[in-house]
Amino acid sequence: MELARTVAIYGSTGSIGTQALDVIRSERHRLQPTVLVASDSVELLASQAMEFKPDAVGIVNSKKARELRSLVDSSIEIAVGDEIFDLVDRAEVVLNGVVGFAGLRVTLAAVSKHRVLALANKESLIAAGEIVNLALSESTAQILPVDSEHSAIFQCLEGRNWVPAETRLILTASGGPFLSSTSDELDNANLEMALNHPTWSMGPKITVDSSTLVNKGLEVIEAHFLFDVDYSAIEVVIHPQSIVHSMVEFSDGSTIAQLSKPDMRLAISRALLYPDRAQAPYGAMGWPTETKLEFFRPDLRNFPALGLAIDAGILGGGAPCWFNAANEVVVSHFLLGEFSWRTISNLLGISMERYDGSKPTSIEEVYYLDESARRVTEAVVRGFV
8 A cells, every 4th residue: 555645734724724724624634734834823733743643843923932831742842933944854745834924935945955845935035936936957856846826837838749939827816805996996095995805715925916916926926936937928817706727728729628616625635646636526526517707807007016016026136025025025015915916016116116126036135125125115005104
């Protein structure tokens, strides 16, 4: 009997992590979580450890270490702070479900240890795509995308002979909660409205990013680095039904798409079990179906942040890193209710005007640029608030 594949889940208490554990519950004979890591959600992490009995658990917040130790079995090893990155050695597959720039170190640790990296943390490639790809070229590691759009593209390309320079990628976007909103209505959009996503269940930060379409702009940058396709050949289309998760158009005009009902467990299971597939029918359409499929061009006047993100990707160098950091800062303040939804894109535009044009060539320079962008953007926000 084949042994279960071992999995380390970074961000196990977040949206991606909890859904990954749901997948594992259905695949216990094929998947075994040997490492669970969280930022500071001690009680949920301890509950997960009690259920799945990993070899080790990790907690980023060192102040929570003693509490965690009191809640988990003494046989389970505990890693604290930077020790968590050493735990990538304990699994064959590393799922990076960490939210934001903080996930970059997990990505680099997994690549350096030649692990299969199930990547849900798009910010790793946005902030340091060239550096991560260089590290990949010197490693036997493999990146399997977990974002539904990039998982869809991966599945459309899988097993096919294709040339990046002759291929177009079409990323779909639901349009978020404000798809049908008028300009006047968007002037009055607030936090509660932004968090009311019509089709996906996600964490608050990514839900806000979806409402501004920043998330889609970041996904364009991620797709560029994942599939080596030029920005001019990556397009975003609005697809309110969230059934077609992305498409690939080949040189002969053929378009191949991946369709399923919106369920992140499908993309997660694809990465954790690759090249096999899950036994549970996540996202099954239940054919025949009367589902209507609609596609529109995004409205960049009402959603200017999408254009700002794509422009940062095209500019290259440190611009994507700066934009990502600025967005994390601005969204963190928006989640505190400090300003209206419209203000997000306004503040991002001001911050990008202050990008210094630097091009990081090392991971240390990436961290320095990220810190600089956050400091500048905090000042921009303070000046507004």
